[in-house]
Amino acid sequence: xxxxxxxxxxxxxxxxxxxxxxxxxxxxxxxxxxxxxxxxxxxxxxxxxxxxxxxxxxxxxxxxxxxxxxxxxxxxxxxxxxxxxxxxxxxxxxxxxxxxxxxxxxxxxxxxxxxxxxxxxxxxxxxxxxxxxxxxxxxxxxxxxxxxxxxxxxxxxxxxxxxxxxxxxxxxxxxxxxxxxxx
Numbered sequence: 001x002x003x004x005x006x007x008x009x010x011x012x013x014x015x016x017x018x019x020x021x022x023x024x025x026x027x028x029x030x031x032x033x034x035x036x037x038x039x040x041x042x043x044x045x046x047x048x049x050x051x052x053x054x055x056x057x058x059x060x061x062x063x064x065x066x067x068x069x070x071x072x073x074x075x076x077x078x079x080x081x082x083x084x085x086x087x088x089x090x091x092x093x094x095x096x097x098x099x100x101x102x103x104x105x106x107x108x109x110x111x112x113x114x115x116x117x118x119x120x121x122x123x124x125x126x127x128x129x130x131x132x133x134x135x136x137x138x139x140x141x142x143x144x145x146x147x148x149x150x151x152x153x154x155x156x157x158x159x160x161x162x163x164x165x166x167x168x169x170x171x172x173x174x175x176x177x178x179x180x181x182x183x
Contacts, residue, residue, distance in 0.1 A: 011162070011174050012095050015088035018044075022082045025066040033062060037085055044087065047182045053154045054092045057177050058085065060147045061096045070099035070170060079172055090181050097174040105163055105171050112175075115148060116158040123153045155179045 018040050021033055037058050041051040065081045081098040100108065118126065127149050152159055157178045163171040 011097075011176060012084065012086050012093060013088050013178075015086040015091075015093060017084060018087050018092075019085040020082070021062075021084075023080045024069060025062050025081065025083070027066075030062060030066070033083070034059065040085065044092075046092075050092070050179060050182045053179050054085070054094065056154050057094045057151050057179065058083075060151050061094050061175070061177070064147055064175075065096055065098050068098065068100070070101055079166060079170075088178075092179045092181065093176055094179070095174070095176045097172060099166065099170050100163075100173045102169055102171055105173070108173065109161075109163070112148060112159050112161050115152050118152075120153070120156055123149060127153050151177050 019033075019037055021029070025033070034055075038055055041054055044051070062083055065083060069081045079099050082096065084093075084095045086093040086095065115123070115126075127146065130146055130149065148159065155177050157180070160176040160178070162174050164174070165171055
């Protein structure tokens, strides 16, 4: 991994940065980050339902980083995971990034494209079906694949994503979830 890329450049809408975390996410980090994000959202003049949606998406996003980030111990830090919370004029954005093996890239891209093609009722139906079948659907990393579905369901918006090539084995996955401000 010799070519360094700016993993955040050009992916956010340029709103106000409310919170940022760089690096892996441990359980200890979660115990600090979530109350901090919740306090920041309390200071915003938005409806309670919007804040709850953003918190839920933040939790899912941080768990994504915690569970699914590719371990990159041999790197100089250029491709560390990140989590940001932004405030736009009429929305909040939760933006994350982390390394993924290229063999998982195709699966992840296909899953998000299919999820984005569904309307809200179809997303809710898919979520309920998977919830009923979680005992059969757990992945090897412990999830039932609900995280992305839940983020799409809560935001009501398409999930925006891309992959930045790192090398023959890895890509840097970036995901932006926008929550319209219902205020």
